[in-house]
Amino acid sequence: MSALSLPAASRQNAGQELRRIVRINEEIKKVVTTAFKINLMAMNAIFLAKRAGQSALGFGVLSNELRRFAMDLQRQMETLRIATTDSVVVVTGLVKQTRVERIFQRTLAVSKGQGRRMVEACLRARNDRYSGDESGGVTALNRRLSQMISDTAQLVELGSVLARSAKIEAAYGGTFSTSLMQVSSDFEQTISDIQKSLDTLTKHQSQEFAG
Amino acid sequence: MKTAQTIYENGNHKWLALVRDPSRPGYLIDTNEYLVAVGDDAILLDPGGAEVFPAVFSALSAEFDPRQLGKLFASHQDPDIISSLSLWLEFNPAIKCHISWLWTSFVPHFGGNDETFVAIPDAGTDILVGGQRLQAVPAHYLHSSGNFNLYDPKAKILFSGDIGAALLPPEADGLFVEDFDRHIRHAEAFHRRWMGSDRAKRDWCSRVSAMDIDMLCPQHGAIYRGEDVKRFIDWFANLEVGVLKY
Ligand SMILES: [Fe+2]
Ligand SMILES: [Fe+2]
Numbered sequence: 001m002s003a004l005s006l007p008a009a010s011r012q013n014a015g016q017e018l019r020r021i022v023r024i025n026e027e028i029k030k031v032v033t034t035a036f037k038i039n040l041m042a043m044n045a046i047f048l049a050k051r052a053g054q055s056a057l058g059f060g061v062l063s064n065e066l067r068r069f070a071m072d073l074q075r076q077m078e079t080l081r082i083a084t085t086d087s088v089v090v091v092t093g094l095v096k097q098t099r100v101e102r103i104f105q106r107t108l109a110v111s112k113g114q115g116r117r118m119v120e121a122c123l124r125a126r127n128d129r130y131s132g133d134e135s136g137g138v139t140a141l142n143r144r145l146s147q148m149i150s151d152t153a154q155l156v157e158l159g160s161v162l163a164r165s166a167k168i169e170a171a172y173g174g175t176f177s178t179s180l181m182q183v184s185s186d187f188e189q190t191i192s193d194i195q196k197s198l199d200t201l202t203k204h205q206s207q208e209f210a211g
Numbered sequence: 212m213k214t215a216q217t218i219y220e221n222g223n224h225k226w227l228a229l230v231r232d233p234s235r236p237g238y239l240i241d242t243n244e245y246l247v248a249v250g251d252d253a254i255l256l257d258p259g260g261a262e263v264f265p266a267v268f269s270a271l272s273a274e275f276d277p278r279q280l281g282k283l284f285a286s287h288q289d290p291d292i293i294s295s296l297s298l299w300l301e302f303n304p305a306i307k308c309h310i311s312w313l314w315t316s317f318v319p320h321f322g323g324n325d326e327t328f329v330a331i332p333d334a335g336t337d338i339l340v341g342g343q344r345l346q347a348v349p350a351h352y353l354h355s356s357g358n359f360n361l362y363d364p365k366a367k368i369l370f371s372g373d374i375g376a377a378l379l380p381p382e383a384d385g386l387f388v389e390d391f392d393r394h395i396r397h398a399e400a401f402h403r404r405w406m407g408s409d410r411a412k413r414d415w416c417s418r419v420s421a422m423d424i425d426m427l428c429p430q431h432g433a434i435y436r437g438e439d440v441k442r443f444i445d446w447f448a449n450l451e452v453g454v455l456k457y
Contacts, residue, residue, distance in 0.1 A: 099261075103298060107265040110212055115272025122301050 014094035017138065020204055021091060024145070025084045027201045028077055031152075034194050035073040038159075041190065042067035045166075045183045052176035058169040059180055062162055066187060069159045073194075076155060080148050087141045094138065097130055146205050153198050156191060163187040213263075213270035215246075216386055218426065218434065219366045223250045224343060226368055228428065229270045231384050235263060240378070242291050243430055245370055247363060248275060249341025254282035254309075255299075256361055256370045257292045257430050261321075264295040282307050282340065284347075286372030286430065287355030288314040290321075297322025309338055309347065313357025331359055348418065350374060352411035360419075367425040374415070375443055376401050377432030388433045391442050398432065399450070406452040416448040 042063050049060030104126075108119045166187060170180035212234055219226035229244040244267050245256040253275065259267050271277060285293040285308060299306055300322055310318060312330035319327070335347045338361070348360040353374050361370040377398040388394045406412055420441075427435040427443060435443045 100298065100301070103261060103264055104301075107268050110265050110269040111272055112269070113272065114276050114278070115269060118272070118277055118302055119268075126301070 014091055014098045018088070018091045018095055020207060021084055021087045023204050024201060025081070025088075027197050027204065028080050028084060031194055031197045031201075032074065032077045032081070034190055034197070035070055035077060038187070038190055038194075039067060039070035039074065041183065041186060042070055045180075045187075048176065048179060048183060052173055052180065055172065055174035056169070056176055056180060059166060059173060059184075062166040062169055066159065066162050066166065069155070069162060072155060073152070073159070076148070076152050080145070080152065083141065083145050083148060087138070087145065090137045090141060097126075101126070142205070149198065149201050149205055153195075153202070156194050156198060159191045160188075160195065163191050213244075213266040215270045215274040217274070218386075218428070219368060221366070223341070224248075224365065226363070226366055227271070227274055228386065228434065229267055230386060232263065232266045233381075233384075235266065239263065240291055241431060243428065243432075244271075245428055246271060246275060246280075247340055247343075247345065247361075247366075248279070249343040251279050252282075252341035253280050254284050254338065254340045254345070255280055256284045257286055257372065258283050258295050258299060259293075260291045261294045261298060264298045267295070268298075277302065280306065282309065282338070284308075284338065284359075284361055284370075285310040285314070285318065286350075286360065286370070287311065287358045288317050289355065289373075292372075292430070293318055294321045296327075300327065311351075311355075311357030311359060333357075335359065348422075350411075350415050352406075352408040353415055354405040354407055362422060362424075364423070367423050368428060369419065369422065369424045369426070369440075370428045372430050373405060374402075374447070375427055375429035375432070375435060376405075377429070379432050383433075385433055388435050388439050391435075391439050394433060395443070395446055401431075402447065402450055403452055404455065406450075409451070409453055412447065412450075412452055416444050420444055 045063035046060060046067065049056040049063055104119060104123055108116065108123065111119050163184060166184035167181065170177060170184045173180040213229050213232045215227045215229050217225060218228050225248045227246040227248070229246065232241065235241060239260065239262055242257070242259050242263060244259050247254050247256065268277065281303065283299060283306060296308060296318065306327070307329050308318070308323060308327050309329045309331055312332060315328040315330045331347045333349060333351065335349050338345045338347060343365060346362040346364065348362050350358045350360045350372065352358065358372060360372055360374070375398065377394060378401055379397050424440050425436065427440045
């Protein structure tokens with residue numbers, strides 16, 4: 001039955017792959033919520049810097065940058081979410097094919113004569129139809145997902161630099177120094193939360209598919 | 212594995228019953244599938260669930276060239292009836308599935324497309340198999356709200372779907388009902404619970420009483436023959452259905 005064995009080892013792991021994508025999606029949802037929080041925090045910071053006036057000009061500039069960062073991050077997460085949705089579609093297809101494949105293998109095992117020849121022909125046709133494109137599709141999607149996660153990591157690194165700079169600027173905030181310091185510490189904390197989520201994402205993503 | 216047993220044969224006109232699968236896991240309800248073959252045309256009645264496909268296919272192909280199967284008949288929409296549809300379509304993408312119009316947009320969740328289904332109107336219709344006219348007989352609400360039996364007037368066989376079904380213990384593995392009173396005990400709870408409408412039941416009983424039936428073939432359990440057909444119809448007519456006490 002060698003010629004009729006499962007066309008792609010990956011197909012056996014489709015269920016595992018689906019669970020992995022679900023984990024990635026859950027982590028993305030976390031980052032999306034946090035990015036939204038940063039956006040609100042940045043708007044507050046801009047407001048605070050305006051009130052502090054002359055003494056918080058540098059802080060104001062950084063708050064604007066952080067807000068732009070939050071919006072970039074939200075956009076980035078949206079494309080990531082779309083990419084995982086695409087993966088769910090492809091992998092769900094694989095799960096379905098896996099089930100059909102399993103039933104046909106069982107049918108082959110119990111069929112004789114003309115019936116057996118039909119099952120064999122059918123399995124061969126399925127091999128030709130699915131072996132390339134489906135598992136290839138998953139590989140391409142995975143590559144895209146990895147690239148996006150590393151792009152996001154770079155973006156978040158920039159956010160982290162902005163938060164640190166805001167902390168330094170806060171020290172020059174005069175009478176507003178304490179509240180500006182509080183705001184920039186919040187930024188720093190939140191961005192480090194995002195970094196943790198991204199680390200988890202990278203870990204889930206690098207778990208070898210078809211392993 | 213299931214076995215294919217010939218229950219009617221007259222020239223090139225044949226009924227096969229695909230029954231009893233001792234290797235079937237206990238969590239799946241046992242089902243009967245029937246094949247009506249006339250010449251080189253054939254229709255498979257209630258083809259069964261996806262999980263029993265290997266057993267059905269191998270039993271069928273032991274007695275019949277599966278390449279000649281071009282038609283399916285689904286008495287209703289249940290998973291034990293027609294969830295194997297996508298698998299049959301793999302072998303023959305042009306296969307037609309005859310089913311109540313009520314389910315033609317529900318069953319495609321199991322497989323098929325707008326080419327696959329032939330909708331049966333509520334009043335029933337004739338289905339031609341190798342020139343032989345089979346009749347889709349209304350049996351709505353028994354138990355499904357869009358439900359058909361299939362009658363072969365030449366063979367005098369009525370395929371009755373879930374009507375007449377019995378959930379038999381493993382030792383009662385005969386193809387035919389031998390002792391009606393003993394058998395019907397295993398049918399009672401099923402009919403009381405699954406059959407929802409007393410009025411539909413009375414309609415059906417009067418409709419089939421007027422038909423000439425030698426064999427009544429249900430989708431679960433054993434086949435009623437001869438006098439047992441009338442016995443079953445009378446028993447069913449008197450059974451209280453559609454009442455749930457809990
Ligand atoms: Fe049913
Ligand atoms: Fe059933």
